[in-house]
Amino acid sequence: MSPDAAHDAPRHRLAPARVLELDPLLDDPTTRIVVCCGSGGVGKTTTAAALGLRAAERGRKVVVLTIDPARRLAQSMGIDSLDNVPRRVKGIDDTAGGELHAMMLDMKRTFDEIVEAHADPERAAAILSNPFYQSLSAGFAGTQEYMAMEKLGQLRARDEWDLIVVDTPPSRSALDFLDAPKRLGSFLDGRLIRLLTAPAKLGGRAGMKFLNVGMSMMTGTLGKLLGGQLLKDVQTFVAAMDTTFGGFRTRADATYKLLQAPGTAFLVVAAPERDALREAAYFVERLAAERMPLAGLVLNRVHGSGAAQLSAERALAAAENLDESRIVDQHAGKAGLRNSPDTYGSSEPAEPSAPASPSGPGSPAEEAPTDGAVPGDEAGHEADTDGAGREADAGRAGVPAERSVDELTAGLLRLHAERMQLLSRERRTRDRFTALHPEVAVAEVAALPGDVHDLTGLRDIGDRLAAHRHELPEGGDGQSGAEA
Amino acid sequence: MSRLQVVSGKGGTGKTTVAAALALALATEGKRTLLVEVEDRQGIAQLFETEALPYEERKIAVAPGGGEVFALAIDPELALLDYLQMFYKLGGAGRALKKLGAIDFATTIAPGLRDVLLTGKACEAVRRKDKAGRFVYDYVVMDAPPTGRVTRFLNVNDEVAGLAKIGPIHNQAQAVMRVLKSPETAVHLVTLLEEMPVQETADGIAELRAARLPVGRVVVNMVRPQVLDAAELEQIRGTPRTAFARSLSAAGLGGARRGGHAERLVDPLLRQAEEYAERYELEHEQRSVLGELGLPLHELPLLAEGMDLAGLYELATELRKQGMS
Numbered sequence: 001m002s003p004d005a006a007h008d009a010p011r012h013r014l015a016p017a018r019v020l021e022l023d024p025l026l027d028d029p030t031t032r033i034v035v036c037c038g039s040g041g042v043g044k045t046t047t048a049a050a051l052g053l054r055a056a057e058r059g060r061k062v063v064v065l066t067i068d069p070a071r072r073l074a075q076s077m078g079i080d081s082l083d084n085v086p087r088r089v090k091g092i093d094d095t096a097g098g099e100l101h102a103m104m105l106d107m108k109r110t111f112d113e114i115v116e117a118h119a120d121p122e123r124a125a126a127i128l129s130n131p132f133y134q135s136l137s138a139g140f141a142g143t144q145e146y147m148a149m150e151k152l153g154q155l156r157a158r159d160e161w162d163l164i165v166v167d168t169p170p171s172r173s174a175l176d177f178l179d180a181p182k183r184l185g186s187f188l189d190g191r192l193i194r195l196l197t198a199p200a201k202l203g204g205r206a207g208m209k210f211l212n213v214g215m216s217m218m219t220g221t222l223g224k225l226l227g228g229q230l231l232k233d234v235q236t237f238v239a240a241m242d243t244t245f246g247g248f249r250t251r252a253d254a255t256y257k258l259l260q261a262p263g264t265a266f267l268v269v270a271a272p273e274r275d276a277l278r279e280a281a282y283f284v285e286r287l288a289a290e291r292m293p294l295a296g297l298v299l300n301r302v303h304g305s306g307a308a309q310l311s312a313e314r315a316l317a318a319a320e321n322l323d324e325s326r327i328v329d330q331h332a333g334k335a336g337l338r339n340s341p342d343t344y345g346s347s348e349p350a351e352p353s354a355p356a357s358p359s360g361p362g363s364p365a366e367e368a369p370t371d372g373a374v375p376g377d378e379a380g381h382e383a384d385t386d387g388a389g390r391e392a393d394a395g396r397a398g399v400p401a402e403r404s405v406d407e408l409t410a411g412l413l414r415l416h417a418e419r420m421q422l423l424s425r426e427r428r429t430r431d432r433f434t435a436l437h438p439e440v441a442v443a444e445v446a447a448l449p450g451d452v453h454d455l456t457g458l459r460d461i462g463d464r465l466a467a468h469r470h471e472l473p474e475g476g477d478g479q480s481g482a483e484a
Numbered sequence: 485m486s487r488l489q490v491v492s493g494k495g496g497t498g499k500t501t502v503a504a505a506l507a508l509a510l511a512t513e514g515k516r517t518l519l520v521e522v523e524d525r526q527g528i529a530q531l532f533e534t535e536a537l538p539y540e541e542r543k544i545a546v547a548p549g550g551g552e553v554f555a556l557a558i559d560p561e562l563a564l565l566d567y568l569q570m571f572y573k574l575g576g577a578g579r580a581l582k583k584l585g586a587i588d589f590a591t592t593i594a595p596g597l598r599d600v601l602l603t604g605k606a607c608e609a610v611r612r613k614d615k616a617g618r619f620v621y622d623y624v625v626m627d628a629p630p631t632g633r634v635t636r637f638l639n640v641n642d643e644v645a646g647l648a649k650i651g652p653i654h655n656q657a658q659a660v661m662r663v664l665k666s667p668e669t670a671v672h673l674v675t676l677l678e679e680m681p682v683q684e685t686a687d688g689i690a691e692l693r694a695a696r697l698p699v700g701r702v703v704v705n706m707v708r709p710q711v712l713d714a715a716e717l718e719q720i721r722g723t724p725r726t727a728f729a730r731s732l733s734a735a736g737l738g739g740a741r742r743g744g745h746a747e748r749l750v751d752p753l754l755r756q757a758e759e760y761a762e763r764y765e766l767e768h769e770q771r772s773v774l775g776e777l778g779l780p781l782h783e784l785p786l787l788a789e790g791m792d793l794a795g796l797y798e799l800a801t802e803l804r805k806q807g808m809s
Contacts, residue, residue: 040495040630041681068632070680131647230648274790275527276496306752310737318735325734408720409731412753415711415760421788429790449762451679 017434020296020441026055037168038269039279043300048167054462059096063161072453084109110147111137118247127240132233144169153255265295272426277433296441312420319413322406486670492634493674494681498705500527503627508800509809511551515622521557522602563601599640607663631688670700677767706786
């Protein structure tokens with residue numbers, strides 16, 4: 001029964017988003033790769049780790065590739081040392097026959113390994129000691145994205161795991177790897193590479209005369225800009241990388257196709273905040289444009305409430321009733337708003353935006369025992385309708401230190417109002433996304449008060465991920481249902 | 485007050501919002517600030533509710549008190565062409581380079597060149613003077629890359645100066661570093677009262693200091709209101725449920741009898757109080773970690789209705805009140 005639904009704000013019911021069911025995805029033996037992407041600070045790494053753990057405990061042999069995990073999470077998984085190879089994670093429940101391995105990407109080492117694999121030792125040594133290469137591999141924009149995909153390709157090629165879960169770098173450019181084959185291709189087919197490699201191949205500047213005038217002007221310009229020595233470093237690097245680049249491109253092409261294949265599932269991770277969901281929409285559109293298989297959206301840190309039937313407005317109004325009745329009690333001894341019948345009050349709703357004051361009136365509470373300030377619990381059931389609980393009224397009792405039960409209750413109601421405001425903001429943000437992308441299935445993950453840094457915490461997140469229910473109420477009012 | 489104010493922070497902490505609010509706060513009467521975006525996300529345009537910004541300095545807001553805020557979204561490719569033209573009168577060569585794919589190479593593959601152009605452009609705006617010899621912008625506020633990358637981003641010119649040991653790029657890189665490592669610059673970090681962003685802030689400060697880049701202030705963003713204090717939370721734990729049921733009923737929320745509307749609210753409300761208490765405790769810990777950093781701290785409230793233009797002005801006023809501008 002929801003007696004006051006009649007005077008609620010007009011309802012706007014959106015078609016509820018499709019629910020993303022993660023267990024069938026993780027259990028499906030044809031699912032071989034799960035890629036988690038999204039903007040920074042939305043819990044991508046934690047999601048990847050939690051999914052990996054869940055899949056492993058459900059019997060799959062899993063490897064999780066993380067990019068930059070929080071220190072304590074990495075420690076708990078035993079991957080805090082950077083050695084660029086997967087380590088078996090201890091402490092998981094392996095009764096279903098699964099295994100969990102995890103690794104943290106070492107960008108520079110991955111790059112070095114590619115060079116070593118594709119060039120003869122002498123040439124590899126020349127590349128590795130080239131100053132231009134050293135800067136490039138140490139992590140300028142883009143390198144991380146390429147290397148993450150390279151590592152994914154390597155792990156997949158080893159075919160030791162049934163499932164690879166990949167975390168991606170925390171930026172919009174996380175999808176730059178999708179451009180890698182194209183970009184490398186246009187670079188390799190372009191004239192620039194010939195320009196850069198020609199002089200070095202032909203033995204330095206003597207080679208210049210074989211180039212046309214335009215070309216030599218270009219090299220001159222580059223030399224002027226970069227300084228002769230840097231140009232030489234770049235030329236030596238490009239020449240030495242010439243053969244390696246080819247391999248690079250083949251691999252980038254292969255990884256791209258692997259990502260498009262049916263065994264791959266992309267998950268876009270977001271939090272119910274405007275910026276994060278805007279980025280999520282960008283990822284969704286980008287993945288569609290590249291024909292990459294999107295499984296759905298993981299919406300982390302969603303707030304719910306066990307008392308969603310009580311709106312923020314009504315909670316604040318009730319809190320004010322308590323404040324007022326205390327004042328009335330003090331001044332006139334009237335108990336105008338004592339216990340109410342089993343319908344909600346009809347007083348004017350308070351301003352929804354009225355912020356809760358940091359603390360109620362009166363001086364700061366002292367650490368005094370509360371015993372005796374309120375009637376015993378046992379008496380509660382009988383004395384349920386008439387003016388109980390007034391003994392605790394601090395003002396009347398002349399004990400300024402203690403909060404009365406009414407003051408505490410008002411505090412609880414204000415806290416609830418804050419929660420409901422947060423909840424409705426999150427719901428609006430989510431609804432905007434689902435209105436634009438109704439085709440995207442959504443898994444909502446209830447917020448935790450603190451950070452996750454152990455397997456127990458990851459397991460809990462995994463349960464929340466797979467709970468396949470919406471944390472945020474559907475529709476526009478959040479009133480119905482719970483009271484029925 | 486440093487003329488180049490760099491704002492960084494972990495992803496999700498709202499660094500773009502803080503940068504924009506700071507640009508508004510610094511634009512006091514008669515002053516002009518430039519808000520610079522380097523990550524090609526058009527976050528500034530979204531905040532100020534305008535269409536996407538071109539590669540052009542344009543006025544986007546009048547601050548409270550009458551100062552002006554200009555904005556610029558730097559496009560590395562155009563910045564490179566700009567730079568070739570400005571310093572070497574190479575407009576034509578720029579087009580030829582573009583055709584060759586060299587510009588693409590330079591701004592995407594060549595290590596750090598992209599970052600050189602972005603920092604170089606911001607420093608150029610800091611130093612730019614009008615015909616009367618006055619600075620065109622009183623302040624330049626940069627919405628910089630996230631904490632994990634900001635030191636490398638700002639320090640890229642050092643690296644470039646090492647790679648290109650002579651020549652104009654070398655000289656340009658050194659000129660930029662002279663601005664960035666001087667008191668002309670302050671790097672601020674935005675955080676939330678959560679463990680990971682605070683840890684990243686502490687790490688970021690250590691990295692900036694090791695690179696001898698000037699660290700400014702720490703801004704704690706999206707601080708939720710304190711509804712109940714520790715003593716009240718303690719008292720709530722010691723209060724019987726039935727007392728709350730009666731109080732809720734008294735407030736007009738239904739019957740206090742078992743199963744009554746008010747009675748059924750008690751458990752969820754107490755659970756929310758427990759969650760709040762846990763968060764309150766964690767926030768308290770993180771505040772003390774931040775306190776140990778020995779930097780000026782500022783706190784900005786979480787806006788209940790979400791971020792919009794009005795909220796941005798509210799945050800700017802708050803920053804002024806706290807003396808950040």
